[in-house]
Amino acid sequence: MSQEYNFAYLDEQTKRMIRRAILKGLAIPGYQVPFASREMPMPYGWGTGGVQVTAACLTPADTLKVIDQGADDTTNAVSIRKFFERTAGVATTESTRDATVIQTRHRIPEEPLTEDQILVYQVPIPEPLRFLEPRETETRVMHALEDYGLMHVKLYEDIARNGEIATAYAYPVKVEERYVMDPSPIPKFDNPRLESAAIQLFGAGREQRIYALPPYTQVVSLDFEDHPFNPSKADHPCALCGADHTYLDEVITDDQGGRMFVCSDTDYCSRRQADGHRGDMAPPVLEALS
């Protein structure tokens, strides 16, 4: 184990402060708890909130997985994983099933999470009302009074202009019939999985907010009776594993209009391929990579 840093980088007093905020967040699901966010050795927007929450939760026995838009191998995920390998000495994995703590940027893993897991979200703008009302003093009062009419007007205007609710990510939810919450910029496809067996923690570093969902908390995506919530997805199967039930990334393959749709969750897709599932483009693409 590396001895250059205190365990998980943060000093003990900072971790106590974050832990107190997490406990209050779990006691008031969906409510944004202010916390004294620290400067981290990475820029705002790179998951400083998620990193601080993960640091406050990790124990030496944990196995950490970090994903960025579902992928374990993108820059953000790799650098945060290496950060905790070096500063906490914890085991890391790319397998959703083997992880005890998962830090995520903008996806919920396809594999259903268990009671033994913690999912930590990186959040850029924690306030779902921020683009409708820029003043924090006002949004605080709106949450206090449960005054969410403005959000419904916004969704209604979406329908009036576009014929449907055009919000595709960071789709607002109501938690336990009380707080409207921003689920972070996950695709609305993931919204139904916000009701989970795992503890879900949300950290916004620049905005200095932590919020939480205990297991089995009721989370309802906002909608209207005549325009029910629709967790839409691209109308294709995965080109590598053939899955027709997963969230897909569109990948441009040439400058002739060629493209393919592949699972955004790399661990889930490769596990399916290892189990023998094959999509339309699996053999040639795999040969091209090897």
Added chain:
Amino acid sequence: MQIAAQRGFDMPAYDSANAFRAAMSAIARPGTIQTIAPIAADLPFSQAAAVLLLTLCDHETSLFLAPDLDTPEARHWIAFHCGAPLATKADAMFALGSWDALAPLDDYAQGTPEYPDRSATLIVEMPEITQAGPRLTGPGIQTEAYLALPDTASLMANHAKFPRGVDLFLTSGCQIAALPRSTKIEVR
């Protein structure tokens, strides 16, 4: 007066991380009973309560120490290991004592409508923690849970104030359970 020094965590970074996970599991899953690793200290309160103080309290958190536990040994240990300033009920972020010494709940900070997190957390020393008690439902509970509570009526009133209200940790020996304000309580 000479007071024998009592120990805190042997390995503060690791021990507090493990203790926090127990505390977090307790409050995220009301009705479950978590077990913490004891510390080598002889104190007037339980090991579980001592570990919660070490994990959550420091010079930034005011603490109300109920009269039944307010001994020179307890004050000395808290001052040395936590540095938490002792405060009245109304000014306390944390409170430690038996239920009879801590009640009523209205004496503590309840949070404001805009900032309901600015409320007290009570660490209630119990003779024992059992699941023979009222039915609990709400966030963190898949279907239902049961937990013996010190005073059902006042805790139901606490839940009725949601999102304001206080949060409880119940401690006995090395065991921790929790009752956040979000939990609905029904007497069978």
